[in-house]
Amino acid sequence: MENFLQSLISGLLIGGIYGLTAVGLTLIFGVMKVINFAHGSLLMVGMFAAYWFIKLSGLNPYLALFVVVPLLFLFGYAMQHVVIRPVFKAEKDVREPITVIIVTTGIWYILDNLSLMAFGAEYRVVHTSVSGKIFDMGGIYFLQSKLYGFLIALATALFLYWFLKHSKMGKAIRATSLDREAASLMGVNQYRIYNIAFGLGTACCGVAGCVLIPFYYVYPTVGTIFDIRAFIIVVLGGLGSIPGALLGGILIGITQSVGAQYMAATWTEEIIYVIFLLILFVKPSGLFGSRYDY
């Protein structure tokens, strides 16, 4: 029982962070109807940025958030503006432009391998002031850094949800995701909205990167693991739904962590894929998705 609780909590904590990367992905999809295949690579960029910030400055790891998150926002904003926008414009009549998916995959190849060239293939870990510290909750132990990471991820997701619901910019983003043309007619500059949505999605990767670094290792293709997982989570939660992505992330985290108690880790991976395919077949709109998106 204790093992079960232990793995449940551990899965919940890491699931929140999976959820946050998926929130970024689902936000971009919601607005642009494009799966950002470079998402894992952007997470890798966020992790490396946090890694170098902490390593070089020696400051508290969570201070990295204030540098890395704006940096990643700008990175995503610029990438969308320079690379993705021209392709998107050429196919603006298509609801889900496949060429854009391919461009993001090209970016994935480029980012991962540039980072391989710059930093080499080795796994890197940075020692921080929270590394290895443990909370003891009546016999159930978990890493402090995982709890902080979970709370920060949760707060970020809630903030984004609030931002989209209530701020003026958020309303413009939602309007664009509902109907590009109508939003344009109402005076919304759709391409600026795409830049901002992409920037916000990338900033989520920045947050996730910062909170992962105190207890996770970073290497150039680290994004691939999170990429595939994020794809599964967004469909599970319903493409375009932020609460769905967060909940989906937690469900996947728990499945993986609890499952690992009872079987080999490679089998839990299989179970996650099978759950995913079953959901696609039975209820493709996911937990909270719109039925117009599948």
Place this chain on the structure above:
Amino acid sequence: MSSIARQSSKDKILLLAVLATAFVLPMVVTSPSTMQFLILLLFYAYLTSSWNLVGGFAGVLPLGHAAFVALGAYTSTLLYLQYGLSPWLGMLVGGVVAAVVGIIIGIPTLKMRGAYFALATIAFAEAIRVLIQNTSQVGPFNVNGPRGLLINLKGSSFAAYQFTSKASYYYIMLVLLLMVLGVTVLLMRSKLGYYLSAGGEEPEAAQALGVNVAKYKLLAMALSCFFTALAGTFYAQLMLYISPQNICGLNLSFEIAFIALIGGRGTILGPVLGALLLRPVNELTRVYLGGLLPGMHLVIFGLILVLVMIYQPRGIQEPLTRLYRRLTGGGDDQDHDQDQDTLPKAKEAVEL
């Protein structure tokens, strides 16, 4: 229709010249490593052309075709190792298995929108890979999990699908490639091609006109999976070793799809052109830059991908066709090119 049939004699001469070169090449090339490179070139051209049957014509983006390569390779190899069944027969069994699996996967997924279909195929391929890695024994078959399967060397034996000369493999792949291209031409010229093109571009409109889009997409999927699986058996016999990592990985799935897309999907020769261009670029950059800058060849691949999508979203076959028309002075107008190489638009299908 008439403009498709109206093929200028210059086109025929070029086609014959290319075919003749392809047939003569193994007699001229002596180095085994160059032959291996040429074989893999044809192998990729074959895979992208097989992918094109569904990826190019059914309006979806399959990103998990490596799973069908693996199904083909594992079916024929397991049957050969366990019962001594000739891989030639195993190849056909593998093709049928892949086609059936393709249909099972296709029924729920082919009606989904682009993103969902792409993600479903990725998840399916990964599920197959993890399944193979986790399985050591199924009934009488020793799948051997992540360690893969080794085919014992038999020397030159037609029945065992093993040859000491690289040329034999080359010709087998060339024939397979011509076969899948022939099927592509037939598909494009048949009613099925028009239906698919209509269904790919405007599924709702085609549905409204009474075209059973789902059925034709499934058929395209089954054909594509069948041919893809044949390549799996070929690969197993060429390398005499298969493992889930090298034959069912995401990398292979993505490479197949992206080479086809760079070449030009939904055209007869686009995927082949893509392979002819990208495989050498990949090989050369990997050989010459790989040692100095690991990963550089993939950065270049990524850059090509991004640049082609920005400047030639319909693939490199379009500017190449235009160039060819200008050189031969044959192309009187733009529409002519379009009719030659790309599918007629949905509205023509409706008129028919």
